[in-house]
Amino acid sequence: MESILRTENLCKYFGGLKAVQDVSINVSKGIIQGIIGPNGAGKTTLFNVLTGTYNSTKGKVYFKDRNITNFKPEKVTKLGISRTFQNIKLFKNMSVLDNVKIGFHTQTKTKMLDAIFHTKTYKNDDRICEERGQELIERVGLSDLKEEFASNLAYGNQRKLEIARALAVNPDILLVDEPTAGMNHIETRNVVELLEKLNSEGLTVIIIEHDMSVIMNLCHSILVLNHGQKISEGSPEQVRRDENVIEAYLGREE
């Protein structure tokens, strides 16, 4: 299958701590790729290096065969890689709708001066952003809350808003870091269904998740990290049966 995102011996060290060590992964276009591993395994750090939030210590990242290693986050986003954060990063004093509209504005022709003087370009772009923002908010199930400040949303709804905002840049690949953390069963199911739907429409998804039932049902392929290293990789069935995984991760939950 065609590769969309690939790493070669990727490393991220914090001083003496090897948070990500020699991780090579090849994500096929159109799949849902899971990343699991115990707390501190390096999952979020891997996302941070993939998206340019951190520079890598060593190794390479390729997006559609283009070397994007250590590109700035804005550039990575523009190329088509979008993400959500484990520690939610919303504009707390802005409405739900405005949080999503900001994502769209990065794609429009509006320049700073247009925004300040509310020029025709700005008004036109703003109307388009508003329409598309409403659509996305509806998709994640937040329509009733669109005028609320982000800070007033329940934790689960903030996570949904993060997904909506990440989608606003119309990415080819979406990286979600524990999207169902803090959600009840129904909310979790909604997010799972949303990710499945987006994937069926062609979006490649990489998901970090602790909820094993989510991971096992959703993912086509799973990467397992432990102490920064890849210890297993394969289908949910392969990973579930892998002794290394049982010992390092699943076994700890029993």
Ligand SMILES: Nc1ncnc2c1ncn2[C@@H]1O[C@H](COP(=O)(O)OP(=O)(O)OP(=O)(O)O)[C@@H](O)[C@H]1O
């Ligand atoms: N900015 C940083 N500076 C120093 N150490 C860091 C930094 N970010 C992460 N680490 C360390 O790197 C290791 C991997 O952390 P990371 O957050 O990637 O783990 P994780 O797999 O996402 O864990 P969790 O499941 O708890 O979210 C940990 O030991 C963590 O303390």
Ligand SMILES: [Mg+2]
């Ligand atoms: Mg993490």
